[in-house]
Amino acid sequence: MKIDKLEVAAALAPALVLGALGLALGGIFWGTLEGPEREALAAMLAPRAALVFLAWMVAAIAGGVVAQRLYAAHVAAPKRLAEAAQALAASRTTSPAAREHGADDPQGEGRALAGAGSAGTRALAAVLGELVRQRDAYRDDIDGQVREAARGIDQERSRLAALMSELTQSVVVCNLDGRILLYNNRARVQFRALSNAPALSDGAELIGLGRSVYTVFDRKLVAHALESIQQRLLRGAAQPSAQFVTASRAGQLLRVQMAPVRDPSADEGDVARLSGFVLMLENITRDFEADSEQDRLLHGLIEGSRSSLGNLQAAVDMLELDDLDPAMHERFLGVIRDEVRSMSGRIQALTTNASQGLKTRWPLEEMLGADLVQAAQRRIEAQLGVRTAASEVDQGLWLKVDSFALLQALGSLSSRLVDEFEIKLVQLRLRRDGGGASVPGDTPAAEGGAGAAAPAEAGTERATLDLIWSGHNMSTETVMSWESSPMTIGTETSPLSVRDVVERHGGEFWFQRERTRHEAFFRFLLPLAQPQEALDAALVLKSDSRPEYYDFDLFRASEQARELDDRRLVELAYTVFDTETTGLDPSAGDEILQIGAARIVNTKLRRQESFEQLVDPGRDIPPAGIPIHGITPEMVAGKPRIGQVLPAFHAFASDTVLVAHNAAFDMRFLQLKEEATGVRFDQPLLDTLLLSAVVHPNQESHQLEVIAERFGITVVGRHTALGDAMVTAEVFLKLLPLLADKGIHTLGQAREAAQKTYYARLKY
Amino acid sequence: MSYKVLIADDEPNIVISLEFLMKREGHEVSIARDGQQALEAIRTERPHLVLLDVMMPFKTGFEVLQALRADEALAGTKVLMLTAKGRETDTAKGLALGADAYMTKPFSTKELAERVRQLLAGQP
Numbered sequence: 001m002k003i004d005k006l007e008v009a010a011a012l013a014p015a016l017v018l019g020a021l022g023l024a025l026g027g028i029f030w031g032t033l034e035g036p037e038r039e040a041l042a043a044m045l046a047p048r049a050a051l052v053f054l055a056w057m058v059a060a061i062a063g064g065v066v067a068q069r070l071y072a073a074h075v076a077a078p079k080r081l082a083e084a085a086q087a088l089a090a091s092r093t094t095s096p097a098a099r100e101h102g103a104d105d106p107q108g109e110g111r112a113l114a115g116a117g118s119a120g121t122r123a124l125a126a127v128l129g130e131l132v133r134q135r136d137a138y139r140d141d142i143d144g145q146v147r148e149a150a151r152g153i154d155q156e157r158s159r160l161a162a163l164m165s166e167l168t169q170s171v172v173v174c175n176l177d178g179r180i181l182l183y184n185n186r187a188r189v190q191f192r193a194l195s196n197a198p199a200l201s202d203g204a205e206l207i208g209l210g211r212s213v214y215t216v217f218d219r220k221l222v223a224h225a226l227e228s229i230q231q232r233l234l235r236g237a238a239q240p241s242a243q244f245v246t247a248s249r250a251g252q253l254l255r256v257q258m259a260p261v262r263d264p265s266a267d268e269g270d271v272a273r274l275s276g277f278v279l280m281l282e283n284i285t286r287d288f289e290a291d292s293e294q295d296r297l298l299h300g301l302i303e304g305s306r307s308s309l310g311n312l313q314a315a316v317d318m319l320e321l322d323d324l325d326p327a328m329h330e331r332f333l334g335v336i337r338d339e340v341r342s343m344s345g346r347i348q349a350l351t352t353n354a355s356q357g358l359k360t361r362w363p364l365e366e367m368l369g370a371d372l373v374q375a376a377q378r379r380i381e382a383q384l385g386v387r388t389a390a391s392e393v394d395q396g397l398w399l400k401v402d403s404f405a406l407l408q409a410l411g412s413l414s415s416r417l418v419d420e421f422e423i424k425l426v427q428l429r430l431r432r433d434g435g436g437a438s439v440p441g442d443t444p445a446a447e448g449g450a451g452a453a454a455p456a457e458a459g460t461e462r463a464t465l466d467l468i469w470s471g472h473n474m475s476t477e478t479v480m481s482w483e484s485s486p487m488t489i490g491t492e493t494s495p496l497s498v499r500d501v502v503e504r505h506g507g508e509f510w511f512q513r514e515r516t517r518h519e520a521f522f523r524f525l526l527p528l529a530q531p532q533e534a535l536d537a538a539l540v541l542k543s544d545s546r547p548e549y550y551d552f553d554l555f556r557a558s559e560q561a562r563e564l565d566d567r568r569l570v571e572l573a574y575t576v577f578d579t580e581t582t583g584l585d586p587s588a589g590d591e592i593l594q595i596g597a598a599r600i601v602n603t604k605l606r607r608q609e610s611f612e613q614l615v616d617p618g619r620d621i622p623p624a625g626i627p628i629h630g631i632t633p634e635m636v637a638g639k640p641r642i643g644q645v646l647p648a649f650h651a652f653a654s655d656t657v658l659v660a661h662n663a664a665f666d667m668r669f670l671q672l673k674e675e676a677t678g679v680r681f682d683q684p685l686l687d688t689l690l691l692s693a694v695v696h697p698n699q700e701s702h703q704l705e706v707i708a709e710r711f712g713i714t715v716v717g718r719h720t721a722l723g724d725a726m727v728t729a730e731v732f733l734k735l736l737p738l739l740a741d742k743g744i745h746t747l748g749q750a751r752e753a754a755q756k757t758y759y760a761r762l763k764y
Numbered sequence: 765m766s767y768k769v770l771i772a773d774d775e776p777n778i779v780i781s782l783e784f785l786m787k788r789e790g791h792e793v794s795i796a797r798d799g800q801q802a803l804e805a806i807r808t809e810r811p812h813l814v815l816l817d818v819m820m821p822f823k824t825g826f827e828v829l830q831a832l833r834a835d836e837a838l839a840g841t842k843v844l845m846l847t848a849k850g851r852e853t854d855t856a857k858g859l860a861l862g863a864d865a866y867m868t869k870p871f872s873t874k875e876l877a878e879r880v881r882q883l884l885a886g887q888p
Contacts, residue, residue, distance in 0.1 A: 307775065307819075307848035310869025314781030317873035321788075328784065335777045433856065462853070476830050508853040510826070510861060523860070525853050 010071035014063025018056055077117030081125050088132050173261070175276040178213045178222065190281050191216065194252055205651035208609040210573045210601040212655060213279070217256070221246055224375075224404050225258045226277065231371055233260065243365045244404060245284070253285040301347070308343045312336060364505065366529040369397035369430045369463060376410045376428060383411060383489050384418050391427040397463050398529040402504050406524075408494050409501040410467055412487035413522055417469055420478075429466040433525060461528040462507070468521040479511045479522075564657075564684055565748030569736055572747060574600040574686075575653040576729035577611075578721045579666045580629040582621050586672045591617035592642055593631045595649050596721030598729045599656070603736065605729050611652045612722040614639045629719055643677050646670070650679040657747065661704045661728045663687040684747060688731050690754035695738040697757070707731050767884050768792045768809060772802035772828065773817035773846070778869075782815060785873055789880065799823025803831055806838060813884055816863075818847035818854065826861060833862040842883040846871070 033041060045052070117125070160182075164171055170187035174180055191207040194216055206216055214222070225242040232240035241259045256279055263275040315335040318324065324332075370393050377388040410428075417423040487494040487501075502509040508525040564572075577597035583590035597611040614631065616639045626632060660666045663685050670681050692702045699710070708715050708727050711734040715727055744750050769791040771782045779795055786793045794809055796802035800822040806814060814832075818825035825845055832838050845863040847854060858866045865879050 303848055306869045307778075310846075310848065310871060311775060311777040311781070313870040314778055314785070314873050318781050318784055323788075331780060335780055339777055462856075476834060480827075480830075506851075506853070508857045510857055511830075512860060525856060 004076065007068060007071055007076060010075075011064040011068040014067050015056075015060030018060050018063060022056060073118045073121070077121045078124075081117065081121060081128070085128050088128075170281045172207070172213065172279045172281065173276060174213050174279065176274060178219070180207065180209055180211050180213060181276065182209075183207055187281060190254075190283055194254070205611075205648065205654070208599055208601070209606060215651075215654070217246055221404055222258075222277075224407070225256075226260070226274070228367070228371060228375065228403070229258065229260045229277075230274070231374070233262075245365075245402070252283060255282045255284045256280070257282075304346050305343060308339045308346075312339045315339070364400040364402055364527070367399055367401055367403050369393065369399045369465075370395050372399060372401065372403055372406065372465075373428045373430055375403070376407055379407055379411055380414045380426065383492075384415055386414065386418055386423065387425045389425065389427045391429050391468060393428070393430045394432055394463070397430060397432060399463055399465075400505070400527040400529040402501070405494075405496060405501045405504060406526075408487050408489070408496070409498045409524075411489045412494070413467055413482060413498065415489045416482050421469075421474060423469045423471075425469070427466075427468040429464075429468060429521075431464050432528070433462040433464045463526045463528050465524040465526055466521040467524075468519055470517070470519045474520070476511060479520075483509060565746065565751070567747055568745055569739065569747060569750055570603050573656045574659045574729075574732070575611075575656040575683075576600060576659040576725050576732060577649075577653070577666065578660060578724035578728060579669055580631060580719070580721050581669060582617055582619065582625060584665075586669045589619065590669075591615075591619055592645075592669050592673075593617055593621065593629060593636060594721040595645060596723070596725040597649065597652060598722070598725045600659075600729055600733065603733060605726070605733065607726070610722060610725075611649060612720075613645050613648070615645050616641050618642075642673055646673055646677045646679050650681065653681070653683060656683065658683045658685045659688060659728065659732050660685075661688045661724070661731070663689075684751065686732070686747075686750060687754060688728050688735065690757050691735050691739065691750065692731070693757040694744070694750075694753045695735060695742060704728065704731070766790055766792055767812040768794070769880070770794050770796060770802065770805050770809065770811035770814045772796040772799070772805075772814060772820065772825070774798055774820045775817070778817075778846075781873065785877060786815075786880070789877060799825065799828050802828050806832060806841065807835075810838075811841065813842040813844065813880060815880075816843055816845050818845060818849060818858070826857065829858070829861050829863055844876075844879060844883060 030038065030041075164182065164184040167184055167186060170190045171182075171184050172180055172187050173182035188207050194206060221244055225244050228242050229240045232242075239259075241257055243255065243257050245253060245255050247253050259278045259280070260274045261276040261278060263270075263273040265275075267273075312335075315332040319329065319332050319336075373390050373393050377390060380386065380388050414423075414426050417426060483498045486497055498509060502524065505524075505526050507527065509522065511520065511522055513520045575597050576599075577595060579592050579596075580594040581590050581592050592615050594614050595611065596613075599606040599609045614636050616636045618641060621631065621633050621636070658681065664687070667681070667685065674680050688704075688707070689702045692699075692707050696702075696710075699706075704724065704727060705715065708731055711731060713727060713730045713734070715723075739745075739750060739753075742753070744753050769786045771779055771786065771793060772795075773779050773782070774797050783793050783795065794805055794811065796805045798821040802814070802816065802820070803823060805811070806828075816825045816828060820828075823831075825847070829843055829845070832841060832843065842864045843862070845858045845866045846869060847858070847866070848869045855866050855868070864883055867876060867879065
């Protein structure tokens, strides 16, 4: 038992005090006496010294006992009470057994608090005990409610998951960082078509919980779509959604419909606050190609034939004249023979050869013209720092545009104006074309009447979008050369030119001056769309309650701008991998035979998002190893080489932390291929062997089988790369809480601890 | 009255007919086979009217038209554009850039002759 030093001091204090007091008083008294008196007193006291000492002893012991009691009651008891109360306050849960015991005994846990002490202290202990009991009751209540709510959410989720998997449309739900929170099987199939190496990684490098959709879609394109949704929300549209078409890196054309997920915690008035978005994807590559091909044939026939027909008609007209001399007659007949021949040839060529320069019809979205102008103004001001103005905008015009490309075109033209002519202000003008409002220019435009020159026929309505600036006389050649060069704004470049963008719209583009106003402008002719959303306002009025959304807590898991090392282990995504090799020494020519990898997201092993690939090693497989890894030369014959597999695996592992058992071994194989394949595995790396040594420093073996057995993990498919990767992943998941017990919570801490182990010192 | 007419087209088969037609109307005809030649011919010969094809090598008809309209000295030159491109957007562009008339192939030579007569007589 521990000796309380203060208590001992308290018990001894009266003895010391009495002794000191006696000596002090005796000293003073002695000082007042004369010599003879002193002698007399000494003679009186000397024989009774034992009696005096005894009296002091008795008084000291009595005093000591009293002091010790007082100490126990007023110092030690409150202190113990405080400690016990602290322990109770810190305890997260009280065991049900303790609480049942408490029910028999009115003092309950308070009993642990009671014991000795003054009456006041005992009363205090009783009150504390009561508070603890109340707290536990509340806690139980809350736990119950939480369990109930969680059950409800689980049900909602599984219902939603069932619904999603039945959908024939592919759906991907993301949070605002573009991390995938939910996807259905259809989406997975679709993403597979987008993969650069579909046969190798099955698209799993693109789609997976926690992965970023920006590996598939241009981040700026998504941001642009979100922005236009927010604009529509602010305008009060009931079902705002945006649509865009994008070409994937693998050349596939996707039509994407985006719907917002509003932030359920946003204020009632703050309608435009989003917590994520839903993407519905449609692969339109095939439709589009078919359409384009048809279009091209039609286009070629029309444009090509017009000219020939023109020549024919003119020649025939001439032949009908009666004042024709025989020589001219023969020449016109020659023209007719020639044109007939060339038209037949053209039709022949068109039907046989179907892959020449084609005009494509890019799928366009419908957008309110005023929104486009506003977006262009914002973009130009933000990127170029020049002033913009909307000089005249027809508020009712709906356009059919590829707004992303068109904004790029406007931005890049403005950027040229600013860079090359130091223009300080650009204006935008949007009008219906040909509706009587003729351009006040100095170029006299003759009114229609000539052939098909009537500008605005029914069904071919267009809008003119002008980018206007004033001052500076610049040459037409300079300005028009901007039309065909690639668009650039600052560091942002596009492979497209303004001409390409115009052609996507089936529109036109030119440069025009208004000398009288000292202005010049670029004009885009753009197709019009039917006005829409007229019904939306009515819908908004009817539905005053906000739509309900599923409450995914993943939505809240926003990425924080923290260094990876500071991120908590439980919130990171991992690629746990293993390799099978021809031998142990990559520098002596041993090669990888198989790579297997599993993903961990949100501390869950995602078995369906795995990677497994046999690799043709390009050399023989030593027979000694075949019983271990079970990979025969026949199995790898015709499989891809490491040069193809590593980029696919690298893409699969992007944005994650790598985990392997005895990682140094596998990493040596990967690193030796860095130069040849051009892929570098520079992700952070964790080694389950070292982490196991961190949590169980006294264990002798940290072999994978042994650790798995220690954790009670059933081992199936050991010694295939994926089988081992799965086991490693499960071991890793078991290690996480044990690491936490050791105070290792972040990636940085885990790496540091691993480096310090005996095994690490041995190896590195 | 006789006018100078420039035919700018790279297709000989239409040039034959246009040349014959214009000469028959009593005009003095010159011919340019591409956009560059056309612009030079306009500057040196100062034709009253240009029959201008859109699709030509070196310079398109639109470019020739823009250069022509940018030059004050050539302000009086009438331009009739001929094109095999039938889209309304092309027509709109041609007229906006300053063409006096615009005809899409195939066209009737009677109408063409009539348009030329109107333009040269100073009518719209």
